[in-house]
Amino acid sequence: MNNFWDNINKFPRFLISIILGFFLTTFRQIFRLFKNKKISIIIVITTYILLSILYKIIENMLGIQ
Structure with a gap:
């Protein structure tokens, strides 16, 4: 049961990294166009x-x- 709660505690960090990665890859292309x-x-x-x-x-x- 302890392993389950460890995985639940890791989920918010995983979610934030996924969202941040999405925006970074999206905005990188837009910033290249601004040149x-x-x-x-x-x-x-x-x-x-x-x-x-x-x-x-x-x-x-x-x-x-």
Whole structure:
């Protein structure tokens, strides 16, 4: 039974390392794209537009004015 609780105690550290690894590998590719000035401007504008659209959709769905 002691072995079971040892494994349960290791799970949060494992979960954090998986999540951190996912974000590091994802953002590494994005940061490589930011080295090119033209592509970085396109990425920033696209991200801004997508977040604006998402904000408006959620605002309308919840009826917030």
